[in-house]
Amino acid sequence: MNPRLRKWLAGIAVVVAGLVVVAVAFEFSLRAIGPPRDRFYVWPPGMHVTFEPSPEYLPGVNGTAHVIINSAGVRGDEVGSDVKYKILVVGGSSSECSYLDQPEAWPQQLQQQLQQKFSGRRVWVGNAGRSGITSLHHRTHLYFLLPQFEDIDVVVVLGGVNDLTYRLAMDDAYTPRVMEEPEAESALVRRSFSIRPDSYNRTLPPHKRLELWRRSTELMWVVARRTLLPDDRGFAYQERRARRASATAFRDALPDLEGALDEYARNVRAMIELARQHHCRIVFLTHPSMWRGDMPPELSRLLWFGAIGDQRVREPGEYYSVTALRAGLDRFNLRLMEVCAAAGVDCLDLAPHVPADTTIFYDDVHLNEQGARRVAELTANFLTRDME
Numbered sequence: 001m002n003p004r005l006r007k008w009l010a011g012i013a014v015v016v017a018g019l020v021v022v023a024v025a026f027e028f029s030l031r032a033i034g035p036p037r038d039r040f041y042v043w044p045p046g047m048h049v050t051f052e053p054s055p056e057y058l059p060g061v062n063g064t065a066h067v068i069i070n071s072a073g074v075r076g077d078e079v080g081s082d083v084k085y086k087i088l089v090v091g092g093s094s095s096e097c098s099y100l101d102q103p104e105a106w107p108q109q110l111q112q113q114l115q116q117k118f119s120g121r122r123v124w125v126g127n128a129g130r131s132g133i134t135s136l137h138h139r140t141h142l143y144f145l146l147p148q149f150e151d152i153d154v155v156v157v158l159g160g161v162n163d164l165t166y167r168l169a170m171d172d173a174y175t176p177r178v179m180e181e182p183e184a185e186s187a188l189v190r191r192s193f194s195i196r197p198d199s200y201n202r203t204l205p206p207h208k209r210l211e212l213w214r215r216s217t218e219l220m221w222v223v224a225r226r227t228l229l230p231d232d233r234g235f236a237y238q239e240r241r242a243r244r245a246s247a248t249a250f251r252d253a254l255p256d257l258e259g260a261l262d263e264y265a266r267n268v269r270a271m272i273e274l275a276r277q278h279h280c281r282i283v284f285l286t287h288p289s290m291w292r293g294d295m296p297p298e299l300s301r302l303l304w305f306g307a308i309g310d311q312r313v314r315e316p317g318e319y320y321s322v323t324a325l326r327a328g329l330d331r332f333n334l335r336l337m338e339v340c341a342a343a344g345v346d347c348l349d350l351a352p353h354v355p356a357d358t359t360i361f362y363d364d365v366h367l368n369e370q371g372a373r374r375v376a377e378l379t380a381n382f383l384t385r386d387m388e
Contacts, residue, residue, distance in 0.1 A: 040144040041073025041195035042128045050232075053099040057234035059302070059358040060368025065101045072149070073195065075127035076108065079149075083124040085114065086151060090138045090271075091158035094287065094365055095129025097372060099234060104369050109376035110156075117384050133192065134162045135267035140192045142271050146278045154383065155275050158285040158350075160264065160332040161365050167260035168320055168328065171308050176259030237363060240304035247319040251308070254324050261335045268339045275345075283383065284340055285375075286333035288351040290361040291326035299357060305364040325364075348382045350375065 047069040053061045070078050075096070079086070089095050089107040097105035103112070111125035126149070128141050138159050146152060167174055189196055268284065275282035290299060306320035320328070333351060340347035353374075354360045360371035367375060 038197050039073075039148055039195075040189075040193045040197065042130055042141065042145075042192070043069040043073050043075070043194050045069060045071045045073050045195075049098075051099055051234075052232050054233040054235075057237050058099055058362040058368065060360075060362055060370055061099050061234075062369070063101060065099050065104075067098055068102050070126075072126065073193075075102070075105070075129070076111070076125060079124050079126070080122070082122050084121045085118060085123045085153050086149065087111070087114075087123070087125045087154045087156060088145065088149060088152050089125060089127045089129060089156045089158070090141050091129045092133050092162045093129065093131035094161070094367060095127060095158050096131050097127075097129065097367065098131065099362075100367070100369060100372055104372055106367060106372035106376045106379070107156075109373055110379050113376055113380040114383065117380065129158075130192070132162065134166055135159050135264050135271075136188060137192045139267045139270045139274070140188050142274045144189075144193070146274060146280070152278065152280045155271070155280055155282045156285065156379065156383075157271060157282065158287060160336060161287045161289065161329060163260060163264045164257075164325075164328045164332050165305055167257060168255070169307055169309060171255065174255075174260065176263050234362075237304060241301060241363075243316060244304045244306065244319055245301070246316045248316050249318045250321040251318060252321045252324050254320070254328050257328060257331060261331060264332060265335055265339050268336060269343065272340075272343050272345055281346070283346045283348060283379075284336055285379065286336060286347065286349045286351045287329060287365065288354045288356075288360070288375075289326065289329055289365045290356045290358075291322050291329065291364065292356045293323055293326065295322055295356075302358070302361075302363050346382070348379060350378060353378055 047067075049067045051065040051067070053063075053065055055062055067075060070076055072079065074088075087107075087110070089110075095107060097107070100106075102108055105127060107125045107127035107129070111123050114123040114125075115121075128145060130137070130141075138157055142155065146155075272282055290302070300322070303322065306322075306325050308318045308320070333349070337347050337349065354371065358368070360367060360374060362368045
């Protein structure tokens with residue numbers, strides 16, 4: 001071999017070996033300073049994302065919204081040793097409240113209101129809400145999170161609407177007993193948690209199990225959220241509303257919901273059993289909405305739920321009407337109350353106690369600042385009704 005070529009290849013080998021050593025050292029350093037890798041985290045610990053929501057797109061929402069994740073991977077304060085009353089909130093985007101500032105989200109306001117009621121007794125509320133997930137994921141959250149949090153006193157669950165919209169979107173392709181499908185559990189865990197123990201990452205490619213890969217993808221997500229996506233201001237809602245407004249047809253007749261309702265009931269009963277195993281109270285909330293038959297045009301323009309088929313497709317398609325959506329959500333709320341009554345657990349029927357307009361919502365089901373205060377107030381009063 002040419003001596004010059006040999007020298008050049010040797011130099012390349014030294015550089016590559018050096019990069020490998022640096023990468024390995026960096027990987028172990030990240031693992032040493034990062035969160036324990038034997039736990040589940042709904043969101044990456046320490047994550048801080050900001051939004052600049054516009055009241056033009058999100059009525060009743062103002063100012064910068066900070067989403068701050070604590071060291072346990074949920075939105076909220078750190079759990080101090082002086083906390084005497086611990087609550088874990090489980091739900092979808094209506095609990096996540098990503099466009100509301102940290103103190104304005106209803107789980108955080110629930111903490112503040114309970115703190116006032118329990119003078120001298122520090123209250124902690126951890127918000128495990130995650131956008132787009134269903135009761136299957138709520139059940140998964142409780143299964144893995146309750147053993148990690150010490151002595152949770154109350155679990156509060158706000159859900160049901162995503163179970164409905166998932167069923168409607170899937171149309172004829174809906175599978176009621178999805179957990180019986182191969183790889184269902186691992187897919188469910190991946191969707192439920194941003195960070196999982198190494199034992200749950202065995203099915204991933206080797207490079208995706210690295211802490212370096214996770215941190216890099218997390219950083220890219222934050223950068224994209226802050227600089228590339230128009231969704232920081234809520235503009236994406238206008239696009240979704242425009243797609244609904246240009247629907248090719250609206251369906252008034254609901255599909256057969258019994259399979260979805262039965263699955264929802266199974267998941268609710270499983271959550272009740274998990275709470276009992278961990279000796280904590282569980283309280284379910286029916287899901288309120290802005291859907292009503294006499295909806296005026298200025299409110300109808302704020303709606304975007306009810307798509308049929310893949311909701312990522314931007315072309316106009318079919319949607320369910322407001323009447324159908326309201327009827328479907330009423331059935332899920334009714335099934336929830338029936339299951340809770342049969343099991344002897346608490347269920348707060350929120351829906352009749354909040355106005356179906358922009359004093360509470362900025363779209364179909366998401367709470368604005370005043371709506372979050374109202375839900376927190378109703379929930380706090382319900383939780384303390386037997387203590388006063």
